[in-house]
Amino acid sequence: MRLGPGFLVGLIGSLSLVGCGASDRADPIVGSACVDIPNGQYFQYVEGRLVTTSVAEISAQEHPIETLNRLQTTLEGMGYPWVTLAWDGRVATVSGVAIDENSRSDAFIAAKSAFEADPVAGPLVERVINNMETHAAEEAIAIRLTEELVEEDGIKWLRVVIAGRVATLEGVTSNAQDKEFGYRTGRSTVESDLAASQLINIVVDAIQIRNDDAPVGMALIDLENQASVDECQAAFDAVMKGREVAFEVNESIVKKSSSRLLDAVTGVALLCDTHDIEIGGHMSADTVAADAMELTQRRASSIRDYLMAYGVSPDALSARGYGRDAPSDALGNEDADLANTNTRFIVRAGET
Secondary structure: OOOOOOOEEOOOOOOOEEEOOOOOOOOOOOOOEEEOOOOOEEEEEEOOEEEEEEHHHHHHHOOHHHHHHHHHHHHHHOOOOOOEEEEOOOEEEEEOEEOOHHHHHHHHHHHHHHHHHOOOOOOOOOEEEEOOEEOOHHHHHHHHHHHHHHHHHOOOOEEEEEEOOEEEEEEEEOOHHHHHHHHHHHHHHHHHOHHHHHHOOEEEEEEEEOOOOOOOOHHHOOOOOOOOHHHHHHHHHHHHOOOOOOEOOOOOOEOHHHHHHHHHHHHHHHHHOOOEEEEEEOOOOOOOOOOHHHHHHHHHHHHHHHHHHOOOOHHHEEEEEOOOOOHHHHHOOOOHHHHOOOEEEEEEOOOO
């Protein structure tokens, strides 16, 4: 939620500031500072500095929306950026998606205190309603990020889906330009979010252009963490169907054009790394290379390194070069689309 200009009010309790003078406490508050608080004065942040101003000055200067924005910013500073506030002048409503009941309770107490302690809203607010929901951490973060894309960036067709350590950007748009904007904005939103960045290893493109081919990450939308062997194999096959990892000529360096394909492959691997995943490198019979077996081995190893760099368990991965042997020969699979690809992923049950 983007906020308009306004002062950031510091709640005295949250800033660990105490008044000077006599106290009944035998021990001072740890980390507190002794600050004289003249009657009628109130603490607030202005351009990163803690200053005081009078309640009368704030009341005279502020429009009600500025008061609400100020309270919203206070909560963000207290560690609750996912909480949203509404206030009609009498009744305040606290909304948002918490990851558990403790977070929901703590956030509501903070929001209620912010309203009641505020010099403008405090005398006017009659009731504070807790309208927050509780979802599992993954779902809560996905819902919040999706709402942020709608409210802040105006991308109403884009949705963030999170499973395990993978965030998938899903939606349908009419042209490549909108898709690219949605992908870049969605990826930036996920990667810049503190909670999401601590959970997510990679962001996958599953944005569909209307009446066009399925996007590279489509198979990840319904793939759950720790999926079965069959589900994982089907997902790898769907990602690679009709696609090839592009390498530099006679090199094991992956071209930039294949980055989203490898991201999708990595996403599947992250959700499936409780199984054994073989990365098979293949080369067509008409490809010119001095040592096809050695080159395909290096290429398969390069893909394995890419997956490991994004957190796929090394114990789950193996790389094997098949030279000019067609994938269908190596796997006993006669599907022409699979036989024409240069990289194949084979999923087997891991040792128990």
